[in-house]
Each structure stands twice: as C-alpha cells, then as structure tokens.
Amino acid sequence: MDVRAKVIEIIAEQAMLEPGDVTPQHTLSDLGIDSLGLVESIFAIEEAFDISVPFNANNPEDSSFDISSVEAIIGAVEGLIKDQS
Amino acid sequence: MxxxxxxxxxxxxxxxxxxxxxxxxxxxxxxxxxxxxxxxxxxxxxxxxxxxxxxxxxxxxxxxxxxxxxxxxxxxxxxxxxxxxxxxxxxxxxxxxxxxxxxxxxxxxxxxxxxxxxxxxxxxxxxxxxxxxxxxxxxxxxxxxxxxxxxxxxxxxxxxxxxxxxxxxxxxxxxxxxxxxxxxxxxxxxxxxxxxxxxxxxxxxxxxxxxxxxxxxxxxxxxxxxxxxxxxxxxxxxxxxxxxRGADILGEVVGFAMTSDAADIVMPSAQGAERAITGALADAGLSAEAVGYINAHGTGTAANDKTECAAVAHAFGAHADKLMISSTKSMHGHLIGATGAVELLACIMAVRDGVIAPTIGYEEPDPECALDVVPNEAREAKVDVALSNAFAFGGLNAVLALRSV
The missing domain is CATH 3.40.47.10 (Thiolase/Chalcone synthase)
Incomplete structure (x- = not known):
C-alpha cells in the first residue's frame, strides 16, 4: 500500500476535501480538522495500516506521534509501520 | 433568588x-x-x-x-x-x-x-x-x-x-x-x-x-x-x-442552575460553565464571596481542567483566589452518571465537618489552573457554602449549592 497516498486520502476524507487539495505542508488546522477529527483520523490510520498509534488527546503536543503537518504524519506512520511490522 | x-x-x-x-x-x-x-x-x-x-x-x-x-x-x-x-x-x-x-x-x-x-x-x-x-x-x-x-x-x-x-x-x-x-x-x-x-x-x-x-x-x-x-x-x-421531627440535618440545598453550551459535543465551554455557577448562586440568593469550597468537575483532562478554572476565575473575580476547589475524582475516579452524587459527599463534609477533601496526585502547578486546588492533603476550614460542579459531554452543565445548617 502507498502509505503517503493512503494517509492523504484519510486526512482528505476527514477534511471533506479531494486528496489532490491536501498538500504535505498543510497542518490539520489549515484543513479545518479539530480535536475530534484528529482522533477519528488516527483511528482510521490504525485500521488502515494495522498499527497502534501512541496518542493521548490530552497532550497531543507531547505525543511521540508528530501531527504538526501532513508530511509529519506520513513520516510518523511510516515509522510506526516499520517498528510494528 | x-x-x-x-x-x-x-x-x-x-x-x-x-x-x-x-x-x-x-x-x-x-x-x-x-x-x-x-x-x-x-x-x-x-x-x-x-x-x-x-x-x-x-x-x-x-x-x-x-x-x-x-x-x-x-x-x-x-x-x-x-x-x-x-x-x-x-x-x-x-x-x-x-x-x-x-x-x-x-x-x-x-x-x-x-x-x-x-x-x-x-x-x-x-x-x-x-x-x-x-x-x-x-x-x-x-x-x-x-x-x-x-x-x-x-x-x-x-x-x-x-x-x-x-x-x-x-x-x-x-x-x-x-x-x-x-x-x-x-x-x-x-x-x-x-x-x-x-x-x-x-x-x-x-x-x-x-x-x-x-x-x-x-x-x-x-x-x-x-x-x-x-x-x-x-x-x-x-x-x-x-x-x-428532630432529624439530623446534614446540610441545606440552597441553589441549582443548569445551562447548555450549545457549542460542541465534547469540548467544554468556559462560558457555559460560568453561567451555571453564577446561576446557582443567583438561584440561592448568595454572593460569590459566600462560597468557601467548590467540588470541581475536575476530570483530569487537559480540556476540562483549564476550562473549568477559567470559568471559576471569571465567575468569582478576586474571590477565586480565596476559595478552595478540589477534584475528588483523583480518589474515586470519574463515576460518570453517579459522579455528582459521590462528590456531594465531599461538599457535605466541607459544610458540616469543616474538612476539605484534597486533589490527590497533584505534582506540578499549571499556570492555566492557578487556583487553590487543595493539593494532596485534606484541610480543615470553616465553610458555609459549597458548590458542586458537573459539566457533561454534550455541553450540559449543572451546579448545586449547599449550605451549612
């Protein structure tokens, strides 16, 4: 599976955008994804890649899972797939 | 009132x-x-x-x-x-x-x-x-x-x-x-x-x-x-x-208010909480200065605690720094639909026995929660009026006011 394309697809679906409208530089807030949308996206990522994402909604900034941009999320997912395969 | x-x-x-x-x-x-x-x-x-x-x-x-x-x-x-x-x-x-x-x-x-x-x-x-x-x-x-x-x-x-x-x-x-x-x-x-x-x-x-x-x-x-x-x-x-009939009276319920945030299904609103707090005081005919203790909703989530502290600070003004506010959920957990009931016990203890239940597990001050949260140890204090806060998912807020008898 193309991890990059799948992550963008998940984020785009959450943002109610076309995948082509989501760029790696976008932050989640740029895309209008709030805290509930983030939790739902992480769930979708876990289901899509069969991984467990370490993320606590209480302190998203302190989480080892980097959500600072779409690119960062793709990198974090690639890392988790590698670590957990 | x-x-x-x-x-x-x-x-x-x-x-x-x-x-x-x-x-x-x-x-x-x-x-x-x-x-x-x-x-x-x-x-x-x-x-x-x-x-x-x-x-x-x-x-x-x-x-x-x-x-x-x-x-x-x-x-x-x-x-x-x-x-x-x-x-x-x-x-x-x-x-x-x-x-x-x-x-x-x-x-x-x-x-x-x-x-x-x-x-x-x-x-x-x-x-x-x-x-x-x-x-x-x-x-x-x-x-x-x-x-x-x-x-x-x-x-x-x-x-x-x-x-x-x-x-x-x-x-x-x-x-x-x-x-x-x-x-x-x-x-x-x-x-x-x-x-x-x-x-x-x-x-x-x-x-x-x-x-x-x-x-x-x-x-x-x-x-x-x-x-x-x-x-x-x-x-x-x-x-x-x-x-x-000469009953032993544990406390008097003097006020109650309920509000809704009408905003978000999970994120709390300081304004909705504040309106419930001031509403309960108005219902009871009490001034903010009468309140000595608040049993907080205090769930221990990032969002609730800072929002609740902001609501209390705004509702009470300068008096917010004089009252005590603790979350007993640190001890009995969050009992969801029963939590306000168990927490009313802490309010009764405050107004009847003059003992304030602590917020245990408190380790590091948070500038966004800069109130007297009665950290880790119970305290003796004379309290005439206590409030009990509850702020639910769905933005539904309910605050009770209790007075010593």
Whole structure:
C-alpha cells in the first residue's frame, strides 16, 4: 500500500476535501480538522495500516506521534509501520 | 433568588471505590486515599486502559438473593445499597399520604451496561439464540429508580435523568426543585454507575482522553481521566418537616442552575460553565464571596481542567483566589452518571465537618489552573457554602449549592 497516498486520502476524507487539495505542508488546522477529527483520523490510520498509534488527546503536543503537518504524519506512520511490522 | 420551601438533606448513603458507606468514604477522602488500581474485569488484557476505581471484592450474593440478582444489574445493586444507608440515616418511613408525597429521581449514564455487555457476548460471541427473560427490565436506565420506589413505597414523582457526566447533578437539582415548589415532600436522589466492563472501557478508550496511570486533576502533567463506579443516594426533605421531627440535618440545598453550551459535543465551554455557577448562586440568593469550597468537575483532562478554572476565575473575580476547589475524582475516579452524587459527599463534609477533601496526585502547578486546588492533603476550614460542579459531554452543565445548617 502507498502509505503517503493512503494517509492523504484519510486526512482528505476527514477534511471533506479531494486528496489532490491536501498538500504535505498543510497542518490539520489549515484543513479545518479539530480535536475530534484528529482522533477519528488516527483511528482510521490504525485500521488502515494495522498499527497502534501512541496518542493521548490530552497532550497531543507531547505525543511521540508528530501531527504538526501532513508530511509529519506520513513520516510518523511510516515509522510506526516499520517498528510494528 | 428563587423563593419557596427550604430543602434539607437528612440522609446519605454510598458505595464506591473509597468505601462501602458514607463514614468510610469520608474517612478515605480525609486521608487522601486513592481508590484507583488495576482493573479486575473480564478481558482486561485486551484493553489499552487497564486502570479504574472499582468497587473491589464486591460480592452481590452477600447482599441480594437469587431472584433479586436476576433483576438487579450492578448499577441497581449499588443504588439499593446506597439508598438503604440513606433511608436508615433519615429515619423516615413511607406510608399512606407520606408515600404519595415522596419520590425518587436518580442519574445514570450507562444504566445496565454490564447486563448489555454480558448479553451481547452471549448472542454475538457465544452464538446463542436465547437470552435470560429479564434482560430488558435489568438493563433499562430507570431500573434503579423503580426498584428504589418499590423497596421504600415511594409513590410520588419518580424518574431517571441521563445527561452523561452531569446526570446526578441534574437529578438532584430536580429533586431539590420538586420539594422547593411543593411537588413532593421527600425525594430520594443521587445516582449510580457501573460502566467498568470490557465494552464500557473499550468505548471510552476510543476518545483517547483516558489516563493509563493516574488521575491528576489540575496538575500540569495530567494526562486524562480514570473511570470509577458506584453510587450515592441522598434523602432530600422539606426543611420544616425535617426540623419538626428532630432529624439530623446534614446540610441545606440552597441553589441549582443548569445551562447548555450549545457549542460542541465534547469540548467544554468556559462560558457555559460560568453561567451555571453564577446561576446557582443567583438561584440561592448568595454572593460569590459566600462560597468557601467548590467540588470541581475536575476530570483530569487537559480540556476540562483549564476550562473549568477559567470559568471559576471569571465567575468569582478576586474571590477565586480565596476559595478552595478540589477534584475528588483523583480518589474515586470519574463515576460518570453517579459522579455528582459521590462528590456531594465531599461538599457535605466541607459544610458540616469543616474538612476539605484534597486533589490527590497533584505534582506540578499549571499556570492555566492557578487556583487553590487543595493539593494532596485534606484541610480543615470553616465553610458555609459549597458548590458542586458537573459539566457533561454534550455541553450540559449543572451546579448545586449547599449550605451549612
């Protein structure tokens, strides 16, 4: 599976955008994804890649899972797939 | 100020992770004891959150017979045990005309969730095509209120309120208003919750707001809520009648307000909380300066605690720095639909005994929660008025005001 394309697809679906409208530089807030949308996206990522994402909604900034941009999320997912395969 | 008859609390009962009755629970709060520990439930190994404030070592057969157990979910059992203690303390009996002037209004969020969970296993996991005949009357949210009405012959207004984490406060607010306005003379009220089962915890895990190690309200290093279970039930009684019969009055309920944020299904609003706080004071005809203690909603999530502190700071102005505010959820966990009821015990202890229950697990000050949160150790202080806050998912807020008698 193309991890990059799948992550963008998940984020785009959450943002109610076309995948082509989501760029790696976008932050989640740029895309209008709030805290509930983030939790739902992480769930979708876990289901899509069969991984467990370490993320606590209480302190998203302190989480080892980097959500600072779409690119960062793709990198974090690639890392988790590698670590957990 | 809303005028009407005055409302006394003449009985209290509980079962929760801190104790099997009110004296042991209050002693645990004084001691700053922690009721949170490893969850002892079926399939706990498949949960990512494996802690909770459970009523440990609970044996239903020690309290109820076979027929009763076939009808009483765990949340109903907890309710009946708490009600028994409360009614015994009040010394009331309910016969004749008194019965029709007495009722019961209770809060719960999950109702018979254990019964649902167990029976979904039976039909989905074990593939059985037949379930016990009493599943519906056992799981329904009003089962506890109905069994209390039957146990004590309460023939007046009786129902159940389900507003998530504010259920008990909404229920007790209703009971208070019914007596104040003359709809009833005595109301049993409070709430019960027994959500610590596999499906109950699994659903909460999804929101990713649960802590995996401890509940540390207001502490900068807090990382989420911890669920608890149990019940607390009170006897609310018209003040003059309570005095006339020489009842021991634990406190007076003087105000109640409820608001809705009308904003977000999970994120709290400081404005909605503040309006409930100031509304309860206005309802009671009290100034902000009269309040000495607030039992906070204080879930230990990042969002609640900073929002609640902002609401309190704004509602009380300069007085916010003089009052004490603690979250006893650090000890008994978050009892969801029963939490306001168990927390009212801490308010009674404050106004009656002059003991303020602490916020335990407090490790690091948070500039966004810069109030006197009574960290880690109980404190002696004379308090005339205490508030109990509850702010539910869905933006539904309910605040009660209690005064010493």
């Amino acid at each position: 809303t005028t009407g008859r005055r409302v006394a609390i003449t009985g209290a009962g509980t079962i929760n992770a801190l104790g099997r009755d009110v004296p042991s629970t209050l002693q645990a709060m004084r001691d700053g004891a922690c009721g949170i520990g490893p969850l002892d439930i079926r399939d706990a190994d498949r949960l990512s959150v494996q802690i909770g404030a459970q009523v440990r070592g609970y044996d239903e057969q020690a309290h109820f017979n076979r027929q009763q157990i076939s009808l009483y979910d765990r949340f109903t059992q907890f309710t009946l045990l708490a009600a028994k203690e409360a009614v015994a303390q009040s010394g009331l009996t309910f016969e004749g005309a008194a019965a029709s002037r007495s009722g019961v209004v209770l809060g719960t969020s999950g109702g018979g969730l254990n019964t649902q969970d167990e029976n979904y296993r039976v039909v989905y996991e074990e593939r059985k095509n037949r379930v016990h005949p009493f599943i519906v009357p056992k799981l329904m949210n009003n089962a506890a209120a109905s069994h209390v009405s039957m146990e004590y012959n309460l023939k007046g207004p009786s129902f159940t309120v389900a507003t998530a984490c504010a259920s008990s406060n909404h229920a007790m607010g209703q009971a208070f208003q019914m007596i104040r306005t003359g709809m009833a003379d005595v109301m049993l009220t409070g709430g019960s919750e027994a959500m610590l089962c596999f499906g109950g915890i699994k659903a909460w895990e999804g929101l990713r707001v649960m802590s995996r190690d401890a509940c540390r309200p207001f502490s900068a290093n807090r990382n989420g809520m911890v669920q608890g279970e149990g019940a607390a039930v009170f006897v609310f009684e018209e003040m003059e009648a309570a005095r006339a």
